[in-house]
Amino acid sequence: MTTVTPISQAHALELLQGMVRIRRFEEKCAELYSAMKIRGFLHLYIGEEAIAVGVMQALRPEDSVAATYREHGHALARGLSMGSVMAEMYGKLEGCCRGRGGSMHLFDAATRFFGGSAIVAGGIPLSVGLALADKMQERANVNACFFGEGAAAEGEFHESINLATLWKLPVLFLCENNRYAMGTALERSESETDIHLKAQSYGLKSEVVDGMDVIAVEQAAQRACDAIRNGEGPYFLEFTTYRFRPHSMFDPELYREKAEVQAWKEKDPIKLFSQKLLADGLISDTDISRIEAKVQDEITAAVEYAEAGQWEAVEDLQRYVYSERGHHE
Amino acid sequence: MSNQRESGTGETTYREAIRAAIREAMLEDPRVFLMGEDVGRYGGCYAVSKGLYEEFGPERVRDTPLSESVFVGAGIGAALGGMRPIVEVMSINFSLLCMDQIVNNAATIQHMSGGQFNIPLVIRMATGAGLQLAAQHSHSLEVLYAHIPGIRVVAPATLEDARGMLATALEDPDPVLIFEHAGLYNRPGQIAADAGAVDIDRAVVRRKGEDVTLITYGGSLYKTLDAAAALAEQGIHAEVIDLRSLRPLDEATLLDSVRRTQRAVVVDEGWRSGSLAAEVMARISEQAFYDLDAPLARVCSEEVPIPYAKHMEQAALPQTETIINTVKKCFGDRND
The missing domain is CATH 3.40.50.920 (Rossmann fold)
Known part of the structure; x- marks a missing residue:
């Protein structure tokens, strides 16, 4: 039987599992938020999973990733353990940042994951600098930077694209256009709503990609990474997507119609992808059940890990403001 | 020059002392580079970096667009990526345009990451009045930065400190802001030919x-x-x-x-x-x-x-x- 899905069964399962893993993890987070186990702001990525999962396929361990405050999905897809992310959200010592960062500030040196920035567009210059370091040290790495369409209203978005293009730096700009900057619709904040066009005006390669289609995302990311590694300078990808959940747990969603949310839910990246794989005969319902069970086990273990974690000693409050002498070169 | 240490003293200025410090750092460590507005071909707004572009070339003496936020942020990123950037912000008043990067990133990333990342970045900027530059080039806003945990803030007043603070700041694993008083750049004096690194901790x-x-x-x-x-x-x-x-x-x-x-x-x-x-x-x-x-x-x-x-x-x-x-x-x- 011929398939229209241009990937192997193993890879299809990997992509599906990657998305299901983020979806179920975040559903659990919402539940734990209501149970007051997780506090602060909690921004869910549900609906946008295809982007993080698709893009990460094209990245290598030596590449860098910078993301926003809606970064649980990116952290998991990049390879942070679910336990360390969950423990971080609990505020426990076993968290990836010892509980100092929380949901919005996940960092991980081992996977070159540079946050977790909660200043819109504030993480973009970091990727430009990481790319500058790569270029000056002649490393063919990609520096991936995720941000929302709201970032296009910030000066740092424009300054960063300009400088990266001017200096031909290996930055992969990844705009997740979910149409709302918190509660402000794109049309209500931008005179020109075509974000990829704004980027293009700086003279770099720029594409719009269906962010609800994990394969389209992966292929676009691969194209972009190839070009960047080839020394062609930065690349801009705009993903059209939608967040199914409110902006944060405090958001009553007064700014959008239920019908609109419903219409986008029809494009659910997990649902569409599984349906396609089933229709193509690439996977079976049993495969899906197996993935769900496996993810459930991982979540259960992550919650147990976080629950069993310790609170950092208050005596350590002053640590990590400045380097502890002898710890760094 | 500075890499050829001699005995005795020599005539210099505050400006030349800083330049000698930058030059020495760049000669000694290939990871060190200078970046900022008009630091290269122009030679620096206050002529601090004059001649360095010709000596080290455009890769290591980088003229940036007028984009304080991204070039300071890029300094942070480059430091995370293994370089030792010296970022020059032309004036302290302009630094308000990149305060986000300094306060929200440079000062916080080590802490937010639970100590996983440190940022060995040096930012230099001119501060202070006395040159009739009026209300957008003359203020002394050091206190805004001295308020912020996670960064170190130093202010060289003497030729020895102008000459010696930079090397120590570059050795520091964390962000160091160096405030150079604009009224001191022309200040002449004698300095020991072998003047070098000084501490940046003590009054x-x-x-x-x-x-x-x-x-x-x-x-x-x-x-x-x-x-x-x-x-x-x-x-x-x-x-x-x-x-x-x-x-x-x-x-x-x-x-x-x-x-x-x-x-x-x-x-x-x-x-x-x-x-x-x-x-x-x-x-x-x-x-x-x-x-x-x-x-x-x-x-x-x-x-x-x-x-x-x-x-x-x-x-x-x-x-x-x-x-x-x-x-x-x-x-x-x-x-x-």
Whole structure:
């Protein structure tokens, strides 16, 4: 039987599992938020999973990733353990940042994951600098930077694209256009709503990609990474997507119609992808059940890990403001 | 030049001392590079980097667009990526355009990441008034940065510090902001041919005295030393302390002096409200209150945006005469 899905069964399962893993993890987070186990702001990525999962396929361990405050999905897809992310959200010592960062500030040196920035567009210059370091040290790495369409209203978005293009730096700009900057619709904040066009005006390669289609995302990311590694300078990808959940747990969603949310839910990246794989005969319902069970086990273990974690000693409050002498070169 | 260390002393200026420090750092460490507005072909707004572009080329002396936020942010990223950037922000007033990167990223990433990442970045900028550059190029906003945990803030006043603080700042694993007073760049003097790295932790007593402690930093040091010389002729022997490090503050040196002299006046080119002077005074009050023989006093800039006209600008700034008069008031009870 011929398939229209241009990937192997193993890879299809990997992509599906990657998305299901983020979806179920975040559903659990919402539940734990209501149970007051997780506090602060909690921004869910549900609906946008295809982007993080698709893009990460094209990245290598030596590449860098910078993301926003809606970064649980990116952290998991990049390879942070679910336990360390969950423990971080609990505020426990076993968290990836010892509980100092929380949901919005996940960092991980081992996977070159540079946050977790909660200043819109504030993480973009970091990727430009990481790319500058790569270029000056002649490393063919990609520096991936995720941000929302709201970032296009910030000066740092424009300054960063300009400088990266001017200096031909290996930055992969990844705009997740979910149409709302918190509660402000794109049309209500931008005179020109075509974000990829704004980027293009700086003279770099720029594409719009269906962010609800994990394969389209992966292929676009691969194209972009190839070009960047080839020394062609930065690349801009705009993903059209939608967040199914409110902006944060405090958001009553007064700014959008239920019908609109419903219409986008029809494009659910997990649902569409599984349906396609089933229709193509690439996977079976049993495969899906197996993935769900496996993810459930991982979540259960992550919650147990976080629950069993310790609170950092208050005596350590002053640590990590400045380097502890002898710890760094 | 600086990499060919010689004995004896040589004539230099504050500007040349900084340039020699940058040059030496770039010669010694290939990870070091300079980045900022007009630091390259133009030679630097205050001519600090003149000649470095020709010597090191455009890769290591990088002219940036007028995009403070991204080039400071890129400095942070480059530091994370293994480089040792020196980022020049043309003026402290312009640094407000990149305050987000300094305060929200440079100062926080180590902490937010639970100690996983550190940022060995040096940011240099010109501060201070006296050149008739008016209200968008003349302010002393160091206190805004000295307020922020996670960064170190230093202010070289002497040729030795202009020459020596940079190397130590580059060795530091964390972000260091160096504030160079614009009025000092032309200041000439003798410097040892082998002048090199100096500590960036301690305040230094620049003049010994037993009657009153004058605490200052940066461009105000020389006015304060002049005031101390004039006061000595009138029988008041002032000790002058140069803070050098604005964050952290070297409390031990301050308190040791104030406990001996039992009087203190702080001279600070920043505005009085919420000033560094206020912080220094608070710490002395907290820890040496019962050692004091007179209320603490300070000389700060008048609370106006710095004006252009020379006489008005000078009227807004701490002056030697004001310092002398303020010190004398601390001895008011003795004359009653």
